Amino acid sequence: MSVDGDIAAAAARLCPGFRVVEVRTLAADAGTDTSDETRKAAGYGAPRRVRLRGADGQERALVFHVATADEFGHDRRADRAAEQLLAFDTFARIPRHVRALDVGAVGPSGLVSLREAGELYLVTEWIDGTPYAEALRRIAADRRLAEGDVARCQSLARYLVELHKKRQDRPAQYRRAARDLVGSGEGIFGMLDAYADDTPGAPPARLAALERRCVDWRHRLRRHAARATTIHGDFHPFNVLFGADGFTLLDASRGCIGDAADDVTAMAINYFFFALGHDDAWDGGLGTLWHTFWRTYLDGSGDHELLAVAAPFLAWRGLVVASPAFYPGLAAGARDRVLTLVERALDAERFDPALADAVVR
Numbered sequence: 001m002s003v004d005g006d007i008a009a010a011a012a013r014l015c016p017g018f019r020v021v022e023v024r025t026l027a028a029d030a031g032t033d034t035s036d037e038t039r040k041a042a043g044y045g046a047p048r049r050v051r052l053r054g055a056d057g058q059e060r061a062l063v064f065h066v067a068t069a070d071e072f073g074h075d076r077r078a079d080r081a082a083e084q085l086l087a088f089d090t091f092a093r094i095p096r097h098v099r100a101l102d103v104g105a106v107g108p109s110g111l112v113s114l115r116e117a118g119e120l121y122l123v124t125e126w127i128d129g130t131p132y133a134e135a136l137r138r139i140a141a142d143r144r145l146a147e148g149d150v151a152r153c154q155s156l157a158r159y160l161v162e163l164h165k166k167r168q169d170r171p172a173q174y175r176r177a178a179r180d181l182v183g184s185g186e187g188i189f190g191m192l193d194a195y196a197d198d199t200p201g202a203p204p205a206r207l208a209a210l211e212r213r214c215v216d217w218r219h220r221l222r223r224h225a226a227r228a229t230t231i232h233g234d235f236h237p238f239n240v241l242f243g244a245d246g247f248t249l250l251d252a253s254r255g256c257i258g259d260a261a262d263d264v265t266a267m268a269i270n271y272f273f274f275a276l277g278h279d280d281a282w283d284g285g286l287g288t289l290w291h292t293f294w295r296t297y298l299d300g301s302g303d304h305e306l307l308a309v310a311a312p313f314l315a316w317r318g319l320v321v322a323s324p325a326f327y328p329g330l331a332a333g334a335r336d337r338v339l340t341l342v343e344r345a346l347d348a349e350r351f352d353p354a355l356a357d358a359v360v361r
Contacts, residue, residue, distance in 0.1 A: 010111040018052035071172035129241025136274040143284030157296035164260040171225035177258035191319035200332030217312035235263040276334035318342040
């Protein structure tokens, strides 16, 4: 059955005793002169008006809002699902607003109602393994590298080289990734909002100045849309499980399209972070892994342009590991060093991994 046919069947179920007499797609600004400068050329979605008629001649009309992809934050299916669910949950709160009668999805056998559903869920397989974070904790505590530590670090960098190898002609998605990096709840703005005004090592004026730098960087990133590639989107040590057969990844995020610098900085910042609070941990091994990771990735990918765009991604990941929400036990001095690295990266024309050596000690 076609989408229009599915919609007609769903409309008949919502209105027992009525039959569908018309399904019509609605234009964004129907009936307006095409020369009118106020004419709206596009909207969000592809709504259909459904007319129904009862046996007594009474008519009803429903509108089915079918989501469609666009570059205004609706390019991912998850975005479109979120918008439909939000509409269903909120329309009734607004006086004189049209009622929302149902919400659902287009399935292979017709429209599937979610009207009675609560939270959505996801099921994945279980994989045995140890988070890579445990290895970094061990190195920090022992102040030395064990057999296999360098090889594991190199394997992660080489994985990213392969993942990022093929660029994608997705400029709109790259701009979306840059916008989300700075402005989303999981991005820089959201991280900054989680810092209380009295957070040790992170006074409000310092964070406000950092935010302004990041906004400037977003406009610089827009010039690099040709860098769009497949990314993991949350490539940090708690999302990497090492087992007998190598490593497995968890929780790919944020649409998996963006800049390679996202993944590289997400992992790299943790070599720096785990060294804080442990005297000699940087010189005892984590500094070696920091430089090994950067060198292995840059040599393997040849993508030295990454250093010209890395700073705002490093800022984001730095704000995460310095966050009192995620790491409430972090000392003020350690938080200060993370933010100092972030500030120096944002102020530089190109990121130099050697910056970390002077900051961490």
